[in-house]
Amino acid sequence: MSIADLFDHFLFDLDGCLYLRDQVIPAAPPTLAELRRRGKKILFVTNDPRSVRSFYAEKLNRLGIEARAEEVLGCGWATAAYLQEHHDLAGKTVFVVGPEGLMEEMRLVGLRVVEGVEAKNADFVVVGGHAGFNYQEMMIANFALRNGAHFYTTNRDATFPTPDGPVPATGACLAGIEVASGLSAISIGKPEPGMYEVARSLLGSGRMVMVGDRLDSDIEGGKRAGIGTVLVLTGVTTREEAIESGWRPDFIVEDVGGLL
Ligand SMILES: [Mg+2]
Structure with missing residues (x-):
């Protein structure tokens, strides 16, 4: 056995x-x-919060491991699927603090991705670490959350490894938004x-x-x-x-x- x-x-x-x-x-x-x-x-x-199913499938195939893109469950996809399962998303909006791939996952489950002034009243705030993270995003997310948005994050990983050493990941970006809003996100990964x-x-x-x-x-x-x-x-x-x-x-x- x-x-x-x-x-x-x-x-x-x-x-x-x-x-x-x-x-x-x-x-x-x-x-x-x-x-x-x-x-x-x-x-x-x-x-990994990016929409990278095909990236990982190709890497695995290159290494001799059979893998199809739909068998790769990233936490961006998982977060979108979770929202779909637990909320009525019809006509709802989301402010995404994260990479374009994460926005795409949100669109695929029917959410409208909003920015700027409109995002202050978004129905959802979803965080996934990205290299473009900045003060403006933190500020808008904070407004949306204080206006009652549902708060989700793809994961809480503090860092991810690179050849140069660990670099800030989703959890590090998330921390600023949680401190500013005084709220805690639901994490999916x-x-x-x-x-x-x-x-x-x-x-x-x-x-x-x-x-x-x-x-x-x-x-x-x-x-x-x-x-x-x-x-x-x-x-x-x-x-x-x-x-x-x-x-x-x-x-x-x-x-x-x-x-x-
Ligand atoms: Mg591992």
Whole structure:
């Protein structure tokens, strides 16, 4: 009996799990191919708020891992899907503090993206970190929130890794808006249950498992969502850290090959 036998749907984290930056984890291509052969459903889950499904699918394919764009669940898409599930969006407006790709996700679920003076009365404020973040955006978001807008963020990641070191991410931009408004956003990306709720509605019923390298996002998120969790040791976490953690994973494997 292998871990793979215990589950029907597999959610995979990307960096640290299937690849390290641009280098594939050698066990990943044969393992995912075998899971597909056994009829398992796969989603690739990322906290990247940009609309980058095809980017990740192409990267995975280049590394020898079969992936289709519609199998890549980014937190921009997840946030849009969550809003659609929990609100009536007909005729509603959104002020997006984030990249163009995130605005596109909002349009795809029927929201009208507004800017400037009109945005002060937007029905929703959605935050996703982007390089163009500025004071004007913070100010408009603050007005909209004080006027009663629903407040969402794609995730709360403080930084993301680059070759030069960690750089500010969504959580850093969000903090300014939360401090100014005195309000707290609902976050959708890992480790919040929203991301997993969207995954569940995409995959349907069945036994679901999260496979990833981080205790504070992948494993905490899976645990809070009530699904199975597998920690791989190919990323940032050691076995000792995992054993001592408050979010102890159900299984610890050297790499994704351990699923089989
Ligand atoms: Mg990772």
